[in-house]
Amino acid sequence: MNGWKVLIVDDDPNVREIIRLYFQQHQIELFEAGGGAEALRLLEKQPVDVVVLDVMMPGIDGYETCREINKLYDCVVIMLTAKGDEFDRVLGLELGADDYMTKPFSPRELVSRMKAIFRRMLPKKPPGEEEPRTSLEYDGVAIYLDRREVVVRGEKISFRPKEFDLLAFLARSPGLVFSRDQLLEQVWGYDFVGDIRTVDVHIKKVRQKLSDFGRDCIHTVWGIGYKFEVDA
Incomplete structure (x- = not known):
């Protein structure tokens, strides 16, 4: 996890603080934004590996922010939603999100999801092969x-x-x-x-x-x- 750069975009400062405290314990570099417009301005200057993006935000919501990130940047997007409706989850995925989590959630589960995504990004060694295929x-x-x-x-x-x-x-x-x-x-x-x-x-x-x-x-x-x- 050392070297990860993660941007959390959420208008709730309590959510950002919970993630910040957990990430500090695990040496994950965290950047914060309270809304979509602020997140897009930050990404212009600071590349990140993962964007954790809340859906329900004033101004530019999570869906529009996800669409813009997908156009401009090559990073993993995990969406946060308090909604349980299938339509909201599918819409986020169609706009380019790689995964989603439903609030409330634990920072530990968030880190597990990120680990899984990055683990899958590594070349695999198929059974019976000495070296992984490239x-x-x-x-x-x-x-x-x-x-x-x-x-x-x-x-x-x-x-x-x-x-x-x-x-x-x-x-x-x-x-x-x-x-x-x-x-x-x-x-x-x-x-x-x-x-x-x-x-x-x-x-x-x-x-x-x-x-x-x-x-x-x-x-x-x-x-x-x-x-x-x-x-x-």
Whole structure:
């Protein structure tokens, strides 16, 4: 956790203080903003690894802030919401959030979520291989695991961290079908508390980015889940 730079964006100073005190104990560098506009100004000067972003804020709310962060910066976004409605959670994911947590939450769980995200960003050593593979190459699709880059027909495509993790996981086992529950367990990397539509939202975004370059690699197996397969 040493070296992490985290921005907490919440208009409630009590929430920011609770996170600040916990992070200080774990040597996590924390930046704070009381609203969306302040967060965007801070990010212009200070790159961070993670933005923890409240949804319900005056002025620029969390959804709009998430949209702008997704356009301009390459960092993990975890949204905080007091709402339990499925629509609010899915909307945050569609706007580019990598994960969400429902208030009230514990700083310990927040750190666990961040650890899981960064752990999934590391190249994996597949069973039976001496060294982890650094790339996966199929017909017109190249996934560089070490650089976390995707190149389709010579064009580099930008993927959010969770989108890349999901694509890379499926691509490691072409033709195999994984259920939503399996993808939550393997890609999100913790005991996910929420709905399986999280997977559907990320699959939709990955598909859209690939289809923009004429590749249809993620296939639905109705009633079961998803698989990676590149048609010749």
